[in-house]
Amino acid sequence: MTPLPPQPISPLDGRYYPIVHTVGEHLSEAGLNRARVVVEVEWLIFLTDHAMFTTSPLSVDDKTALRQVVETFGHAQIAELAEIEATTRHDVKAVEYFVRRRLSELGLDSIAELTHFACTSEDINNLSYALTVRDTVDQVWLPAYKAVVAALRAMADELKAVPMLSHTHGQPATPTTLGKEIAVVVYRLERVLSQIEGGEYLGKFSGATGTFSAHLAADPEADWPALSREFVEGLGLTWNPLTTQIESHDWQAELYDRVRHANRILHNLATDMWTYISMGYFTQIPVAGATGSSTMPHKINPIRFENAEANLEISSALFSTLSETLVTSRLQRDLTDSTTQRNIGVAFGHSLLALDNLRRGLIEVSVNEARLAEDLDHNWEVLGEAIQTVIRAEVTAGQSNIEDPYAMLKELTRGKRIGQAELVAFVNGLDISSGAKARLTNLTPATYTGLADELVDHLDV
Template identity: 35%
Template sequence: MDVHVNQLKNISPIDGRYKRSCQEVSEYFSEYALIKYRIIVEIKWLLFLNDKEYFFPKVSEKSLSNITSIMELINDNDILRVKKIEEETNHDVKAVEYFIREKLESLKNEEITKVIPYVHYLCTSEDINNIAYGLCLYNCIHNIIIPNIQNIIDKLKEFSFNYSDVSLLSKTHGQPASPTTFGKEMSNYYYRLYKHINKLKNIEIYVKFNGAVVNFNAHKVCDPNIDWIDNIKYFIETYFNLHFSLYCTPIRDHDYICEIADTLARLKLYIDRFIC
């Protein structure tokens, strides 16, 4: 196996020895993925402003499609360009903002030129970041983790039915005891995993999008007549399928991450018991 010296400089074995096993997850938790999701959040904010038409310049469907394509066609060169800009800005989210402005300018469209001042409009970095992190977790859980665990659950359910008549000597305190069946023992593991995977599915990811000190200050200055709480709630729930956190500090609490980690730990514990 060819090993590049850069691989040996990885900070953790997840990026080195176990990279092949974690390849799927890198699509959600790498810096590449984080930059991608930041771009998506920024573009969807523009789409939301266009959708509401409060103060946003009128944009045709064709121009809107061109704006949308920035997030739909993200490629390696785009990510590298963001990193190049970051060398100058020394600010990761600001680099994404400048990148999007650059992409919009390159379209050389009069309609789209009027949109450029609204990139990152009313946003603070944490508004973008906390949604991006939330999307990383949400998509990995629902696209990778849950389907893989569900495969194990389905197999255990199959064993429970198919081997319900296969007798098995049970033990208690390490001593032979009353008989049981292989199917019944498999159903024990099935039920435990089933219960906790449903908890994982139903964990709600809360995010903020209400400015630097979480009071909609800039929003109110922009237009005091808009119900910003209702609008931002709609934006988060409709555009990202996440939940809006109205009451929080400038840095959103990460209670939902604790819930996810705790549920995953219990799922792993039950899977380990089944395997061992």
């Protein structure tokens, strides 16, 4: 058998690449290296701006030229870094040499020794990961997440008055509205969204074991913690003053747990939508040319929700591993976080793929109100709750002497199918006030939805 040409192992880099490629703009080896260049360049500019070691601030043109190294970072630079790393066998050292080459080309050799000054690799890496994760969340993942939430919000509002039989424990239960049930998901998702948007992205910049030892040896008079804080915050990150060699990754654990939480809520949505489709509450809109089954031509399979379900499970598993393992580092440093963090993009990629499928799945279904009405009309026994509750109120108000109304309705309805006529006759035979009888005999499963439609409006409170 002829060997295949080189192929991607991950489906994210193959079949699904067109959907998730934007994650790679940040959370890929190239994206990480570009962020490393950002940190190295900005540290150089920072040191010279503060006239450290008798340097002078760079000219505007020199700063622009240095920052242009980042702006023009592309295929040629990726290849050059790979070539350098083949010799150094160290990715961050390769970035340092790459930056030094640019300084030489720009005639800035006089500040070359300030490249990577007093830095351990983790000083560069932790800031680079913070930048790339932040940008992935803000520019890629959150827009996709918000698009799904917006679609669900619109559905909740549109369907807030459409009655639907509930199925607690999978059994017919007190009716609700379809919009209210979707609004529950929106409320959950928006609550987690606010937590994610309020999260911190921490960074350290304090040397080999977080003590500023090399910094102090080079300049005992400088206020290195203050300079470190100014630099980290200048990158738009939150300064972490107390670390070992590594930034402790607690902010990452917090973020990944929240994204995983959002994933699990979305997973609940996917399984519920799949179930509603199987019950006929939603019908799937045929897509021209699409095939549901290779042998059963009538089928339209709920593949969007199935795909989302599977990818959310994979993403959640990866985020769980990330949040659990990254918070542990042996003594002042071990390298387990290095390999682990290279999978952050994979975790976000699977979540992004799921979000895309959910968004598309939601616009490929329509509500089958006739089927919803049919189910309600076949389950009049769900009004047993209303009847026994009204009797309890009547007894409490001295309008009735009925004993144990719950047991009475249990005997009438449990495990049985009864219709409108039987319920009306039963109510008319009760020893309750005429007003109570009128309320109950006018009730139908479709109107027994309480405040469900009004509750949807709480999304805007």
